[in-house]
Amino acid sequence: MSPATEWRFGTGKRSVSVKVQPRLTVTSNEAAIQAALQGFGVTRLMSYQIARHVESGRLTRVLADCEPPALPVHVLHRQDRHASAKVRGFVDLLVERLRADIARM
Numbered sequence: 001m002s003p004a005t006e007w008r009f010g011t012g013k014r015s016v017s018v019k020v021q022p023r024l025t026v027t028s029n030e031a032a033i034q035a036a037l038q039g040f041g042v043t044r045l046m047s048y049q050i051a052r053h054v055e056s057g058r059l060t061r062v063l064a065d066c067e068p069p070a071l072p073v074h075v076l077h078r079q080d081r082h083a084s085a086k087v088r089g090f091v092d093l094l095v096e097r098l099r100a101d102i103a104r105m
Helices: 029-037 047-056 085-100
Strands: 006-009 016-019
Touching: 029 047
Parallel strands: none
Antiparallel strands: 006 016
16 A cells, blocks of 8 residues: 555535645555554555454444445356356356345444
8 A cells, every 4th residue: 555645525515635744655555544444544455355343342433423425346258158157156156245235324
């Protein structure tokens, strides 16, 4: 992850940009999660990446009112006689998990 020096909140006319100076720069989402869990500060991640930590109370969402609207997810795959059974199984699992929407908070 590259250090973002500007965070955007809201959408459209209600959009606000805030310049930030990171205290810590990491190269993976997991490192950002671990830093937040250890109290290093605030981070921005996708809800599904931190859902279990929020659910357990280890992390707390802040500025929830400033989150952008959820984006739709599209899964495109080949569905003819050349389609792989493994791909079909993965797509079925993906659809099931996305419809369950366990990360919605």
